[in-house]
Amino acid sequence: MAVSFSFRLIASNGAARTGEIATAHGIVRTPAFMPVGTQAAIKGVHHDEVRAAGADIILANTYHLMLRPTAERVAALGGLHEFMHWPLPILTDSGGYQVMSLAPLRKVAEPGVTFRSHLDGAMVELTPERAVEVQILLGADIAMQLDECVRLPAEPANIERAMRLSLRWAERCKRAFEGAPSDRALFGIVQGGDDARLREVSARALVELGFDGYAIGGLAVGEEVMLRVVATTAPALPAERPRYLMGVGTPSDVLDAIACGIDMFDCVLPTRNGRHGLAFTRFGPINIKNARHADDPRPLDPQSRCPAARDFSRAYLHHLFKANEALGGTLLSIVNLFYYQDLTAGARAAIAQCRFADYRAEIEEQWARDVE
Amino acid sequence: MAVSFSFRLIASNGAARTGEIATAHGIVRTPAFMPVGTQAAIKGVHHDEVRAAGADIILANTYHLMLRPTAERVAALGGLHEFMHWPLPILTDSGGYQVMSLAPLRKVAEPGVTFRSHLDGAMVELTPERAVEVQILLGADIAMQLDECVRLPAEPANIERAMRLSLRWAERCKRAFEGAPSDRALFGIVQGGDDARLREVSARALVELGFDGYAIGGLAVGEEVMLRVVATTAPALPAERPRYLMGVGTPSDVLDAIACGIDMFDCVLPTRNGRHGLAFTRFGPINIKNARHADDPRPLDPQSRCPAARDFSRAYLHHLFKANEALGGTLLSIVNLFYYQDLTAGARAAIAQCRFADYRAEIEEQWARDVE
Numbered sequence: 001m002a003v004s005f006s007f008r009l010i011a012s013n014g015a016a017r018t019g020e021i022a023t024a025h026g027i028v029r030t031p032a033f034m035p036v037g038t039q040a041a042i043k044g045v046h047h048d049e050v051r052a053a054g055a056d057i058i059l060a061n062t063y064h065l066m067l068r069p070t071a072e073r074v075a076a077l078g079g080l081h082e083f084m085h086w087p088l089p090i091l092t093d094s095g096g097y098q099v100m101s102l103a104p105l106r107k108v109a110e111p112g113v114t115f116r117s118h119l120d121g122a123m124v125e126l127t128p129e130r131a132v133e134v135q136i137l138l139g140a141d142i143a144m145q146l147d148e149c150v151r152l153p154a155e156p157a158n159i160e161r162a163m164r165l166s167l168r169w170a171e172r173c174k175r176a177f178e179g180a181p182s183d184r185a186l187f188g189i190v191q192g193g194d195d196a197r198l199r200e201v202s203a204r205a206l207v208e209l210g211f212d213g214y215a216i217g218g219l220a221v222g223e224e225v226m227l228r229v230v231a232t233t234a235p236a237l238p239a240e241r242p243r244y245l246m247g248v249g250t251p252s253d254v255l256d257a258i259a260c261g262i263d264m265f266d267c268v269l270p271t272r273n274g275r276h277g278l279a280f281t282r283f284g285p286i287n288i289k290n291a292r293h294a295d296d297p298r299p300l301d302p303q304s305r306c307p308a309a310r311d312f313s314r315a316y317l318h319h320l321f322k323a324n325e326a327l328g329g330t331l332l333s334i335v336n337l338f339y340y341q342d343l344t345a346g347a348r349a350a351i352a353q354c355r356f357a358d359y360r361a362e363i364e365e366q367w368a369r370d371v372e
Numbered sequence: 373m374a375v376s377f378s379f380r381l382i383a384s385n386g387a388a389r390t391g392e393i394a395t396a397h398g399i400v401r402t403p404a405f406m407p408v409g410t411q412a413a414i415k416g417v418h419h420d421e422v423r424a425a426g427a428d429i430i431l432a433n434t435y436h437l438m439l440r441p442t443a444e445r446v447a448a449l450g451g452l453h454e455f456m457h458w459p460l461p462i463l464t465d466s467g468g469y470q471v472m473s474l475a476p477l478r479k480v481a482e483p484g485v486t487f488r489s490h491l492d493g494a495m496v497e498l499t500p501e502r503a504v505e506v507q508i509l510l511g512a513d514i515a516m517q518l519d520e521c522v523r524l525p526a527e528p529a530n531i532e533r534a535m536r537l538s539l540r541w542a543e544r545c546k547r548a549f550e551g552a553p554s555d556r557a558l559f560g561i562v563q564g565g566d567d568a569r570l571r572e573v574s575a576r577a578l579v580e581l582g583f584d585g586y587a588i589g590g591l592a593v594g595e596e597v598m599l600r601v602v603a604t605t606a607p608a609l610p611a612e613r614p615r616y617l618m619g620v621g622t623p624s625d626v627l628d629a630i631a632c633g634i635d636m637f638d639c640v641l642p643t644r645n646g647r648h649g650l651a652f653t654r655f656g657p658i659n660i661k662n663a664r665h666a667d668d669p670r671p672l673d674p675q676s677r678c679p680a681a682r683d684f685s686r687a688y689l690h691h692l693f694k695a696n697e698a699l700g701g702t703l704l705s706i707v708n709l710f711y712y713q714d715l716t717a718g719a720r721a722a723i724a725q726c727r728f729a730d731y732r733a734e735i736e737e738q739w740a741r742d743v744e
Contacts (some may be wrong), residue, residue, distance in 0.1 A: 039695040040688070046418070046702065069666065069691045077669050077687050085683050294441065297449050311457050315449050316412070319441045323411040326698060330418065 005141070005185035005212055007242045007263075011352045015234065015261040018351040021213075021242055023089045023141040024183035025081060028056040030242060030263035031347050033254065033340045034091060035270065039064045040074075040084040043271045044330045045337065047086055053306070053334065054341035057089040057141075059266040062134050063098030067117050067124070071137035079139025091266070092140035094131040094173075094189075096147045097217070097247070108148055110165070128172035136180050142213065143180070145173035147189040149218045152225065159193035166191045166217075167205050174209055185212035187244060193218060194225045196232045203236040213242040213264075220247030220267075227256050234261040251280055251343055252367075255360045258347050270340050274333030277321045281309070281339065284367040288332065293318040306338035377513070377557035377584055379614045383724045387606065387633040390723040393429075393585075393614055395461045395513040396555040397453060400428040402614060402635035403719050405626065405712045406463060407642065411436045412446075412456040415643045416702045417709065419458055425678070425706065426713035429461040429513075431638040434506050435470030439489050439496070443509035451511025463638070464512035466503040466545075466561075468519045469589070469619070480520055482537070500544035508552050514585065515552075517545035519561040521590045524597065531565035538563045538589075539577050546581055557584035559616060565590060566597045568604045575608035585614040585636075592619030592639075599628050606633040623652055623715055624739075627732045630719050642712050646705030649693045653681070653711065656739040660704065665690040678710035 007030075009019040021028040035042050035050055038061045042050050050058065060080060065071060077083045080090055096113065099106050103115035103124075112127030128146045135143035147166040150159050170188045177186040188206035192198030199216075206214060214237045219226045230245060237243050244264035245257050254265055270280070277289040281301050286293075288300075296314040304310055308331040320328030343363070350359030379402075381391040393400040407414050407422055410433045414422050422430065432452060437443060449455045452462055468485070471478055475487035475496075484499030500518045507515035519538040522531050542560045549558045560578035564570030571588075578586060586609045591598045602617060609615050616636035617629050626637055642652065649661040653673050658665075660672075668686040676682055680703040692700030715735070722731030 039691075039697055041692055041695075041697040041699045044698045044702075046421075046699065049418075064695075068695060069687070073667060073687070076667065077685065083685065083688055083691075085685075085688065295445060295448065313449065313455065313457075315441070315445070316455055316457065319411075319455075320413055323413070323436075323440060325411055325413040326416045326702075327413045327418065330416075330698075330702075 004183055007213065007240065009239065011354070013351040013354045013356045014259065016258050016347070016351050016356045017239075017261055017263060018348045019242070019263065021089075023185070025087060025089045025141055026056065028089055029348055031254075031258045031344045032056055032264050033344045034059045034264065034266040035337055036061075036266055036268045037084070037086075038268075039068070040080060042337075043333070044275060044326065045271060045333045047084070049334045050337060051088070053337040054345060055088070055337065057091060058086060059091045059093065060138070060140070061098055062092045062095035062131065062138070063102065065092075065138060066095060066126075066134045067119050071134040075137040075139070081139060089141040090139070091142040092135045092138055092144065093246070094135070094144040094146040095126055096131070097149045099126060100149050100151070108165070110168070112146065112169075113148070128169040129176040132173050132176040132180070132186070136184065140184065142185045142187060143177065144187050144215060145170045145189055145211075147191055147217055149191070150193055152193055152218065152221050154193055156193075156195060159195060160198055163191040163193070163198050163202050167202060170206055170211075171209055174211070187211055187213040187215050189215045189217040189246070190233055190237075191217055194229060196229065199229055199233045200236050203233055207236075207238055211241070213244060214238075215244040215246050216262075217246045219245065220249065223253060223256075226253065227260075230257050230260045230262060251340070252364070254340070254343060255347065255363065259356065259360065265344075270336035271333040274336045275329035277328070277332065279309075279332050280336045282366050283369065286314075288314060288317045288328075289321050300335060304335070304338065305342060306335050308334045309338065376555055379585065379612065381611065383726070385723040385726045385728040386631065388630050388719070388723050388728045389611075389633055389635060390720045391614070391635065393461075395557070397459060397461045397513055398428065400461055401720055403626075403630045403716045404428055404636050405716045406431045406636065406638040407709055408433075408638055408640045409456070409458075410640075411440070412452060414709075415705070416647060416698065417643065417705050419456070421706045422709060423460070425709040426717060427460070427709065429463060430458060431463045431465065432510070432512070433467070433470055434464045434503065434510070435467035435474065437464075437510060438467060438498075438506045439491050443506040447509040447511070453511060461513040462511070463514040464507045464510055464516065465618070466507070466516040466518040467498055468503070469521045471498060472521050472523070480537070482540070484518065485520070500541040501548040504545050504548040504552070504558070508556065512556065514557045514559060515549065516559050516587060517542045517561055517583075519563055519589055521563065522565055524565055524590065524593045526565055528567060531567060532570055535563040535565070535570050535574050539574060542578055542583075543581055546583070559583055559585040559587050561587045561589040561618070562605055562609075563589055566601060568601065571601055571605045572608050575605055579608075579610055583613070585616060586610075587616040587618050588634075589618045591617065592621065595625060595628075598625065599632075602629050602632045602634060623712070624736070626712070626715060627719065627735065631728065631732065637716075642708035643705040646708045647701035649700070649704065651681075651704050652708045654738050655741065658686075660686060660689045660700075661693050672707060676707070676710065677714060678707050680706045681710065
């Protein structure tokens with residue numbers, strides 16, 4: 001029998017929590033960081049490295065996959081886990097965010113969003129029902145409701161309109177999800193921009209509808225707004241369900257949000273920054289393209305659990321970037337994926353030991369020390 | 373005490389041979405295929421995968437490395453093995469071939485070749501002595517003499533001129549190499565274009581000078597000329613030294629040349645073709661970008677030793693290329709590196725069992741069967 005989706009809280013420390021999400025494809029230890037596999041691949045990194053880094057779950061993008069190779073093709077090939085040969089849990093977003101940010105000629109209306117595919121120019125309609133259908137076809141362990149994500153700053157009236165539309169879509173998604181296999185989960189998404197009152201309205205209404213987990217959307221925007229909204233929204237969400245802060249963030253953002261009670265994160269920063277020569281380390285970020293690394297025989301961090309951070313000198317990594325060798329971006333992406341996994345693993349352990357505040361302070365103190 | 377360079381013939385089967393080259397950094401089983409790490413990196417592939425494929429030795433390019441990061445910098449960082457974290461043997465070419473093919477404004481004269489760096493436009497002089505010095509600084513286990521490599525087809529007079537110049541450079545390289553650490557080896561390079569008589573003159577003169585091994589250069593040109601020249605040149609080289617056919621070639625070329633008594637190969641085909649979507653398999657080459665793979669759940673080869681050839685469906689690999697995910701090129705490069713290593717490993721075993729002709733026939737029969 002398939003394992004049902006469930007969330008078990010193991011320990012709390014202030015607002016911070018550690019727990020376990022059970023899915024049909026395995027356990028997700030929280031706080032969890034989900035590497036982003038937009039097109040069913042973590043950019044530039046072999047799946048084996050993603051697993052070695054310690055990721056329990058990855059995120060894939062509905063918008064990209066519904067256009068190519070299409071959800072129907074993935075389903076015919078056995079679903080996303082089989083298709084991409086990733087046996088662990090997968091969360092898919094609903095496509096809403098990417099439609100807003102990538103598709104030309106998008107039009108949002110009550111039935112859903114209509115947009116022109118950036119691949120072949122075809123007009124595509126994404127309704128709440130279709131977003132759910134696509135995610136069921138993909139075989140996601142965790143599916144997200146379709147929402148309208150307003151880019152901040154925005155007019156209060158527009159923020160409220162999008163939030164209320166997202167709530168109506170949430171209800172339609174929930175209804176559409178009733179036919180999903182019983183081991184799948186659907187999360188609602190709190191919207192409401194930077195307005196604490198609207199966020200609370202959204203959170204309450206979603207909780208009333210009842211979801212397997214709750215996300216906070218529209219906050220991949222900048223630290224100050226993000227923290228303020230998360231601090232007020234997280235407590236409005238039920239303690240017995242996982243809370244997912246979408247698209248966030250820097251290591252500092254992640255620690256801040258964990259302190260507010262967030263359980264799940266996704267962000268392209270580890271791989272995007274890695275490709276651009278930026279390594280996250282115990283000593284803070286290191287820009288390996290900087291000329292001062294050209295003769296430096298030291299590894300990024302001799303104490304890292306990540307072989308790429310231990311085995312290769314900064315001089316070699318610098319050379320790979322100067323020489324435009326893709327291996328440079330791959331190695332730094334691996335370093336960064338390990339970094340984020342170790343950051344959240346450390347948080348889990350610290351919360352379980354009731355010393356999360358100390359852990360956070362130690363990490364931040366090391367970043368500030370600038371001993372690199 | 374450092375291991376001296378040596379070559380031990382284990383078995384012969386017709387002209388084909390299997391043996392072992394001992395170097396300070398380990399054993400190279402021959403026939404050996406050397407993956408190309410032009411800029412101290414195998415393009416798009418993690419070192420761990422190159423080792424997992426079974427490569428005993430890699431090739432790096434003197435021309436690229438002397439310009440960036442420079443031989444002096446690599447030496448200061450402990451040499452190429454330490455710099456790139458590759459503990460196994462390394463062969464470096466002399467830079468001659470790349471100067472001819474890459475550098476603008478090159479001028480060949482008796483003292484050496486002068487060229488403009490393609491990186492910063494600086495005029496650089498590469499003499500036989502400097503080529504040896506650079507390779508000693510890099511720490512190559514096997515260094516190559518500087519030669520002039522004429523692009524075929526060419527005028528007979530020009531072929532002979534370049535061959536005789538290469539011989540004089542061979543002598544100067546040998547003299548310059550006398551100061552090298554005792555565990556390093558220097559190979560001479562037979563030139564002479566497509567002229568069997570000139571090739572023989574070149575081979576005899578080089579053998580008279582005496583090198584640790586002998587390469588046949590200037591033959592990455594097309595199957596027919598290559599085979600004819602190799603078939604007549606290889607027997608002119610001493611049996612007790614390794615023979616290296618530079619820049620060759622396709623799997624078929626490799627088998628043909630092994631049959632003529634060649635021991636070592638290098639070629640960019642596994643990684644270059646991999647990046648372009650071409651996989652070498654038991655069933656012959658597969659162009660994964662072809663639309664007919666889009667729905668194919670089968671792996672490239674379920675019986676392959678290579679995990680990437682077993683674990684990922686053709687449909688997924690096809691998708692990665694369509695979606696411009698670098699992982700596609702990486703996975704196919706890995707598949708191809710395994711393929712070449714398995715091809716030469718099979719040849720070694722077959723020669724030891726005196727059944728190389730059968731092995732070659734079996735491999736070729738499978739390519740022709742087109743059962744993919």
